[in-house]
Amino acid sequence: MTRHHPDSLTLMEYSAGNLTEPHALCIRLHLDQCPHCCSRVDTLDSLGAVMMEHQPKADVSESMFDRILSRIDSDVEKNDVVRRDVHRMSPLQKLLGEDLDSLPWKRQLGDVSVLDISERFPGQSEQVVLQKLAAGGKAPAHTHRGEETTIVLQGAFADQKGVFNQWDFVVLNDQDEHKPVAVGCEDCITLSVLSAPVKLTGTFTRMLNPFIR
Amino acid sequence: MSTLEQKPARAEGRKDPWSQMLEKVGKNQDRQAYHALFEHFGPQIKYYAMANGLASHAEELVQEVFVSIWRRSCLYDWRKAAASTWIFTIARNQRIDMLRKMKRTSAEMQVETEDLWQIPGDNEDEPVTSLHRLMSERRIRESLSHLPEEQITVIAKVYMENKSHQMVADELDIPLGTVKSRVRLALNKLKVILQDQNV
Ligand SMILES: [Zn+2]
Numbered sequence: 001m002t003r004h005h006p007d008s009l010t011l012m013e014y015s016a017g018n019l020t021e022p023h024a025l026c027i028r029l030h031l032d033q034c035p036h037c038c039s040r041v042d043t044l045d046s047l048g049a050v051m052m053e054h055q056p057k058a059d060v061s062e063s064m065f066d067r068i069l070s071r072i073d074s075d076v077e078k079n080d081v082v083r084r085d086v087h088r089m090s091p092l093q094k095l096l097g098e099d100l101d102s103l104p105w106k107r108q109l110g111d112v113s114v115l116d117i118s119e120r121f122p123g124q125s126e127q128v129v130l131q132k133l134a135a136g137g138k139a140p141a142h143t144h145r146g147e148e149t150t151i152v153l154q155g156a157f158a159d160q161k162g163v164f165n166q167w168d169f170v171v172l173n174d175q176d177e178h179k180p181v182a183v184g185c186e187d188c189i190t191l192s193v194l195s196a197p198v199k200l201t202g203t204f205t206r207m208l209n210p211f212i213r
Numbered sequence: 214m215s216t217l218e219q220k221p222a223r224a225e226g227r228k229d230p231w232s233q234m235l236e237k238v239g240k241n242q243d244r245q246a247y248h249a250l251f252e253h254f255g256p257q258i259k260y261y262a263m264a265n266g267l268a269s270h271a272e273e274l275v276q277e278v279f280v281s282i283w284r285r286s287c288l289y290d291w292r293k294a295a296a297s298t299w300i301f302t303i304a305r306n307q308r309i310d311m312l313r314k315m316k317r318t319s320a321e322m323q324v325e326t327e328d329l330w331q332i333p334g335d336n337e338d339e340p341v342t343s344l345h346r347l348m349s350e351r352r353i354r355e356s357l358s359h360l361p362e363e364q365i366t367v368i369a370k371v372y373m374e375n376k377s378h379q380m381v382a383d384e385l386d387i388p389l390g391t392v393k394s395r396v397r398l399a400l401n402k403l404k405v406i407l408q409d410q411n412v
Pocket residue numbers: 002004005006030034036037038
């Protein structure tokens with residue numbers, strides 16, 4: 001069970017459909033493993049429904065309904081053909097395949113490897129990065145400029161704020177400086193969405209988070 | 214609140230009329246019920262499209278949403294969401310989808326909108342557990358009537374105009390912190406935040 005959850009304001013932006021795709025992906029991956037946050041999102045979705053009901057209404061014509069009927073009549077897909085198969089595969093698998101270890105990782109420093117997957121999200125301005133910290137490995141201390149949203153995909157890491165396990169969700173900003181360590185016997189892999197480039201404070205110049213904040 | 218949630222809500226009478234109609238569409242392809250849903254939700258969805266910058270595509274969005282309601286109605290499970298919540302999530306997803314498709318080709322969309330934003334009940338593995346799902350709409354409707362207008366305004370802009378908290382702050386010319394605290398106060402009343410503490 002995860003211990004670190006998105007805050008309510010972020011979940012509300014998600015429920016409203018206002019998050020960018022990479023941010024929504026981080027939330028989705030967390031929700032898939034966190035019944036607690038799912039129920040918070042259920043409540044927020046209901047809030048959306050009630051807000052929609054509270055707003056003014058805009059007239060719709062009967063002819064529009066006729067057009068809808070003719071669409072469903074000419075529908076080749078039968079009602080019961082709509083099944084959930086499409087959703088069987090996790091969005092992570094769709095994006096990255098089954099095996100995270102076989103991705104074309106780029107070694108950065110001793111224990112840290114990275115893979116920039118920003119181009120998988122065309123039209124988004126954020127940087128989307130996978131990072132791997134070798135089991136037992138340490139990342140150098142770092143801080144960030146802007147905000148960084150991270151979800152743990154595999155393994156766990158620890159810093160002065162605590163231990164972050166698989167599917168834990170964490171947001172960091174320029175106030176946070178840390179020195180993460182991969183704990184447990186697995187490599188720790190994270191997915192991070194960066195709203196701005198990482199601030200380079202130390203001797204390490206091209207370093208990225210969350211191992212490098 | 215908790216005593217409300219603990220009451221069993223299985224009785225047919227607890228189902229709101231829209232959820233009953235949506236079930237009829239799902240089970241019997243009932244076109245009369247479908248038409249009633251269109252008359253009730255169509256104008257809401259059209260306004261939703263107009264409010265969030267899809268004015269020239271408002272009717273198109275309503276059509277897409279209703280075609281989607283028809284196709285998916287067999288998956289609707291009233292125990293997982295009230296009809297209005299289910300329909301809101303479909304409208305939200307169709308809006309996102311429409312905006313995504315305007316910006317890029319389908320080949321560029323590796324991940325579908327519904328991989329990122331789920332419709333309640335789509336995940337079969339998800340257990341039908343909490344009665345609070347059923348109660349939540351009723352509870353929200355009640356709580357909302359006690360919220361100060363300034364909190365409702367902020368929430369409406371987030372949901373209906375799809376503005377980020379920052380954009381709402383800019384528009385109302387108030388600090389971002391004020392926007393966030395209004396939302397927090399409201400979510401607190403609506404028990405979304407209280408749930409945070411029960412982890
Ligand atoms: Zn959670």
